[in-house]
């Protein structure tokens with residue numbers, strides 16, 4: 242397990258990361274989300290030891306992380322940083338060897354990963370000849386080649402087409418299922434919701450929410466969808482509700498005062514047929530908007 246304890250980093254007057262604490266647990270996919278400039282990249286850089294820490298510490302398996310531990314992690318930095326002019330396979334073999342794999346094993350694992358990401362035919366191309374999405378796939382492979390003990394990935398899904406997103410998601414799940422802790426940042430909340438077990442939401446350098454996706458969703462507003470056989474515009478008059486949307490006979494409302502949903506249902510039943518009255522779990526995007534606005 243990776244434990245991040247009170248990490249803080251300032252750039253001049255800006256406190257980019259301010260007393261940030263959370264765990265990245267073994268065998269679990271942890272999504273790291275937050276608006277532009279929230280401090281995700283800065284936090285990941287400190288975890289990987291490529292940026293100095295002003296306060297706080299990073300623990301790996303219960304003790305302060307060492308450079309040797311960090312070398313065994315798989316890291317996909319925001320700035321990427323492969324060599325555009327080098328051939329794809331040569332580059333991956335070189336990187337795998339740097340991580341300590343013998344030549345034959347390095348070649349075999351690089352080829353297997355290229356195959357998996359649909360890039361086997363591009364192995365002899367220079368990186369710069371590949372599309373940006375394919376360059377991104379190569380970058381991901383570079384982080385995975387050596388059988389990392391933890392994964393720290395900065396926006397691994399950005400720029401990928403849907404089939405590469407699926408391949409990437411499968412690979413992250415696979416790594417997690419072998420007990421590896423996986424932390425990845427993303428702006429794609431639908432993807433994070435689909436993929437993650439846990440979530441850390443950062444806002445202005447601070448942790449604003451952390452927990453299981455279902456747990457966070459359960460803390461969100463309680464909404465109901467009401468479908469009638471006639472216009473539902475009158476729901477705006479019901480006390481204790483926030484009307485999110487009304488379109489003809491269908492309304493989406495949020496309960497502000499306990500019990501308001503019962504009053505709503507009674508009123509609806511008195512006015513005609515109720516075709517549907519169901520609780521709606523808020524999407525992660527709604528939770529995110531709510532906590533980010535705090």
Ligand SMILES: Nc1ncnc2c1ncn2[C@@H]1O[C@H](COP(=O)(O)OP(=O)(O)OP(=O)(O)O)[C@@H](O)[C@H]1O
Pocket residue numbers: 252255256257275276277278279280281282283284
């Ligand atoms: N090297 C640096 N020098 C000065 N300020 C920096 C530096 N790196 C980051 N910052 C500032 O720190 C804050 C956090 O930036 P960071 O890149 O960590 O956020 P982020 O959550 O990764 O954002 P994004 O989603 O846009 O990539 C921002 O205000 C940024 O301008």
